[in-house]
Amino acid sequence: MNIIVCVKHVPDTESKITIGGDGSSYDNSGIEYILNPYDEFAVEEALKIKEAGEGEVTIILLGPENATKTIRTCLAMGADKAIHLVEDNPMRDGASTAEILADTIKNLPHDIVFFGKQSVDQDNAQVGLMVAGILGLPAVSEIVSMEVADGKATLKRSIEGGVEVFDATFPAVFTTQKGLNDPRYASLKGIMAAKKKPIDTKDFGAVDSRITIQKLENPPARPPGKIVGEGAEAVPQLFGLLKDEAKVL
Amino acid sequence: MSGLILAFGEQRNNAYRKPAFEVTAAAARVAKDLGGEAAAIVIGSGVADLAPELAKYGAARIAVCDDAALETYNGELYAAAVVQAAAALNPSAILFPASAMGKDLAPRVAALLKTGIASDCIELKAEGGKVQARRPIFAGKIHAWVEASTECFIATLRPNVFAAEESAGAGAVETVAFAPPEGGPKAVLKEILQEASGKLELTEADIIVSGGRGMKDPENYKLLEELASHLKGATVGASRASVDAGWRPHSDQVGQTGKTVSPTLYIACGISGAIQHLAGMSSSKYIVAINKDPDAPIFKVADYGIVGDLFEVVPAMIEEAKKLN
Numbered sequence: 196m197n198i199i200v201c202v203k204h205v206p207d208t209e210s211k212i213t214i215g216g217d218g219s220s221y222d223n224s225g226i227e228y229i230l231n232p233y234d235e236f237a238v239e240e241a242l243k244i245k246e247a248g249e250g251e252v253t254i255i256l257l258g259p260e261n262a263t264k265t266i267r268t269c270l271a272m273g274a275d276k277a278i279h280l281v282e283d284n285p286m287r288d289g290a291s292t293a294e295i296l297a298d299t300i301k302n303l304p305h306d307i308v309f310f311g312k313q314s315v316d317q318d319n320a321q322v323g324l325m326v327a328g329i330l331g332l333p334a335v336s337e338i339v340s341m342e343v344a345d346g347k348a349t350l351k352r353s354i355e356g357g358v359e360v361f362d363a364t365f366p367a368v369f370t371t372q373k374g375l376n377d378p379r380y381a382s383l384k385g386i387m388a389a390k391k392k393p394i395d396t397k398d399f400g401a402v403d404s405r406i407t408i409q410k411l412e413n414p415p416a417r418p419p420g421k422i423v424g425e426g427a428e429a430v431p432q433l434f435g436l437l438k439d440e441a442k443v444l
Numbered sequence: 445m446s447g448l449i450l451a452f453g454e455q456r457n458n459a460y461r462k463p464a465f466e467v468t469a470a471a472a473r474v475a476k477d478l479g480g481e482a483a484a485i486v487i488g489s490g491v492a493d494l495a496p497e498l499a500k501y502g503a504a505r506i507a508v509c510d511d512a513a514l515e516t517y518n519g520e521l522y523a524a525a526v527v528q529a530a531a532a533l534n535p536s537a538i539l540f541p542a543s544a545m546g547k548d549l550a551p552r553v554a555a556l557l558k559t560g561i562a563s564d565c566i567e568l569k570a571e572g573g574k575v576q577a578r579r580p581i582f583a584g585k586i587h588a589w590v591e592a593s594t595e596c597f598i599a600t601l602r603p604n605v606f607a608a609e610e611s612a613g614a615g616a617v618e619t620v621a622f623a624p625p626e627g628g629p630k631a632v633l634k635e636i637l638q639e640a641s642g643k644l645e646l647t648e649a650d651i652i653v654s655g656g657r658g659m660k661d662p663e664n665y666k667l668l669e670e671l672a673s674h675l676k677g678a679t680v681g682a683s684r685a686s687v688d689a690g691w692r693p694h695s696d697q698v699g700q701t702g703k704t705v706s707p708t709l710y711i712a713c714g715i716s717g718a719i720q721h722l723a724g725m726s727s728s729k730y731i732v733a734i735n736k737d738p739d740a741p742i743f744k745v746a747d748y749g750i751v752g753d754l755f756e757v758v759p760a761m762i763e764e765a766k767k768l769n
Contacts, residue, residue, distance in 0.1 A: 208700060208720055212582045221586065232701065289551070290560055315700065317581050319563050321551040324519075328555025333520060333631035336548045339694075349634070353695055354544040355461070355645040357638040359517070363631035373701050374694045405560030409576060409589040414726070417745055422738070426752035427760035433732065433748055434764040441730045441747065443651075443709045444675070444768060 196250035197304040198241040201296055201323070202234040202269055204262035205316045214411045220286060221411065230265045233311025235378035236371035241309050242273045243376065244343055251275045253303065257295055259283040263394060270389035271381030277394045278303075285316070288404035293325030295399050301330055305366050307348075312337045312370040323370035334368040335361045339375050447480030449575070450535035452526070453498050453506075454545050455488055456517070462648055463541030465501050465608035467601055470568055471539050472502025472611055477570035482613065483507060483533055485620070487525045489515035492617075499615025501608060506615055507533060511622040516636070517545055520629040523552035529620045530557060535596060537575045539568075542600035543647075550600045560592030562599045564704070566727065568606075575599070583700045583723035603647045604706040605727070639695075643679055646698065650677030651709045654698055654725070655686060658714015658735065658754055662691035667758045668713060674765035681705065683715050699724035711761075713754045717742025734758065 206212065207227040215222045230238075241252045254269045254277040256262055266277045280295060300308060310323030320336075327334030339358075340351040347364045352372070363369075381389070423429045423436065437444045451471035453464040468484050475482040483505040484498040495506045509525040526549070530538065538553065540546035542564045554561035565577040566587075576591045577599050591597065646652060653672045655665055665680065672678040682692035684699050698705055700720040710728035715721060717733070717740055725731070726745055733746035734754045743749045750757055 206582070208583060210582075212585045214586065221582075288560065289563075290554060290558075293555060315583060318579075318583065319561075320547055321554070321561055321563060324548065324551035325555040325561075328523065328552040333629065334552070335631055336519075337544075350631075351637075352544070354636070355648070356643070357636050359636055360634045361631050362634050367631065403593070405558075405592055405594045406562055406590050407593050409571075409591060412578075412587045412589070414580070414584060414587050417726075417731075417747070420731070420743070420745070420747040420749060422743065422749045422751060424750060426750070427756045429750045429752070430757060430760035430764055433750060434761075434768075436748055437709070437730070437732070438768075441709075443730055 196244065196248060196306045198244060198250055198252045198307045198309065199255060199300060199303065199305050200234070200237045200241045200252060200269070200274065200309045201255045202238065202265065202311070203231040203314045204228050204256065204258040204265040205231045205314050208232070208315055214413070218410055219408045223285065228265065230268050231311050231314045233313060233371060233373070236373065236375045237309035237311050238269050238272050238274060239376045239378040240341060240371060241307070244307065247343070253278065255296060255299060256280065257282060257292060266394055267389045268381060270392040271385040272379055273385060276392055279394050279396050280399050281396055286408060288406035289317070289319040289321035290325060290405045291402040293322045293329060294402045296322065297326045297329040298399060299397060300326065307365060308332070308368045310368065310370045312372050323368055327368035332366055332368050333363045335363055336370040337372040338369050339372050341369065341375065447478055448533055448535045449475040449480060449482050450530070450533055450538045451482060451484045451503065452538065452540040452546060452549070453484045453486040454541055454543060455486060455491060455494055458488060458491060458494060460494065460497065461543065462608065463543050463546070463603045464498070466603065466606040467539045467541050468498050468501035468503055469609045469611070470601055470606040472613060473609070474568045474570055474575055478573065478575070480536070481505065483535070485509065485526060485529050487514050487522055495617050496615055499613045500610050502611040502613040504614045504616065506617045507620045508617060509620040509622050513624050514622065516633050518629050518631070518633060519548050519552050520631065521624060522549050523556060524625050525620070525622050526553045527556050528623060532620060537597045537599065540598070540600045542602050546600050550598055554598045557596060559594045559596040559598050562590050564602050565599045566602050566605050568599070583720065584726055602704065602706060644677070646679060646681055646696065646703050646705050649679040649705070649707050651675045651711070652681045652698070652705055652707045653678060653711045653713065654681035654683065654715060655713050656683035656715030657685040659686060659691065665692065671758060671762050671765055674762065674769065683721050712742050712746070713758060715742055716740045717745065
């Protein structure tokens with residue numbers, strides 16, 4: 196089974212993000228970068244499937260040169276090899292990212308293509324589904340469970356008030372949601388082995404983003420709040436304010 | 445492109461979900477600002493009767509794509525249906541709710557139509573003859589105003605943010621014939637497992653009573669459930685700490701790796717207010733915080749706070765809430 200996992204190199208969730216002088220980019224000096232948290236579930240699921248049968252897990256990352264650190268994290272977890280599409284364009288949109296990835300994936304053997312459901316920088320939640328659309332592959336997004344049988348899988352995804360259960364034939368695209376699995380930590384053995392695993396760089400065609408950023412802003416500041424009081428005795432006053440001032444009760 | 449703004453009228457089990465009205469109304473407002481028209485599309489089986497209701501939210505035209513194959517949601521089939529309707533309507537923008545269905549459907553449509561797409565938008569405006577959208581990035585630490593460089597722009601709109609304002613639209617119903625893709629869908633819905641509790645969906649609730657690490661024990665959530673039961677439109681949420689401890693299901697989690705909610709009122713009980721939690725609830729209209737620790741970061745974003753033991757404060761809140769009815 197040929198399993199591809201597309202991953203992204205993103206700022207750590209604790210990072211303070213500062214808007215750049217031009218008002219439409221962000222200053223990334225001093226930011227710590229990590230493997231996108233949702234991609235961890237994708238890598239883990241790929242490894243579980245590979246370990247249950249026979250197969251190979253290939254990582255694809257579109258990102259800057261120094262993102263090799265993130266690729267090595269995936270190889271250390273157990274992925275076999277990687278393709279690094281080198282580009283320093285942190286604000287590239289989801290649509291053009293999908294076009295580039297689809298173009299690479301279509302020339303590789305693929306039974307399953309995994310994506311994290313969204314990256315925690317742009318929070319688009321688009322790329323996996325768009326790659327499926329471009330390649331004409333079935334897709335199930337935000338999966339919280341997966342069972343693989345011959346050439347197909349049964350997936351569960353949450354909807355409002357319930358869970359949808361889908362059957363999908365391969366080749367297929369899945370985007371992964373928290374709760375799917377418990378991603379493993381790379382062992383020391385894995386980290387050492389990762390150093391020898393191949394990372395190929397590939398060229399790719401220029402594709403323009405279809406979304407342009409007009410302006411970045413800090414979110415509107417909330418007006419300062421007030422401590423109404425201490426303990427249970429403050430509760431009647433709180434309710435008074437919620438009724439008469441905020442008018443929400 | 446025609447200046448027509450198309451809204452996806454999401455329905456499940458042949459009933460509209462609230463976000464369908466929010467999106468139609470948003471389409472009507474921005475269409476008006478652009479000097480164009482708003483239309484809606486309804487996809488399903490046996491949905492012809494549903495269609496006219498969207499006229500109340502400003503739809504001048506309502507496209508209905510009715511076919512037995514479309515009875516339950518399927519991304520491949522619904523995307524094909526939207527693309528077929530778009531060929532007839534020629535919209536300059538297509539708006540979907542950022543619901544489970546909308547988030548799954550919109551990117552597929554954008555890929556097929558090769559348009560720009562902006563997700564989880566919290567504001568729309570007309571600028572220079574185009575639709576611009578404001579959307580949170582970096583877990584809401586920054587907001588980006590974006591527009592599409594393509595002629596058509598697809599956007600998903602965060603639920604509970606856009607007012608489902610009524611404005612009379614002509615509501616002219618037109619049928620879109622559905623031509624299923626060859627060979628049928630390769631991912632097929634087997635069944636839907638309904639949550640037994642009938643709990644209000646967090647992302648659409650008016651009031652959320654949420655518990656964090658301070659709850660200490662899963663049993664104590666009964667207190668929050670009781671408080672919610674006396675508040676109209678209220679449901680219970682949880683921070684990541686409670687979910688990771690196994691006290692509450694992941695579907696209750698509010699935060700960066702959980703749900704993003706926009707209730708009118710968010711009551712945070714025993715929640716410290718870590719950045720990742722704020723990412724999920726900071727667009728709440730009003731925030732109340734109950735915490736023993738006066739230095740808890742949650743008090744910086746709360747409109748009203750009580751410093752105290754939630755096990756004393758929440759029962760008092762239950763008593764006050766009972767008086768409301």
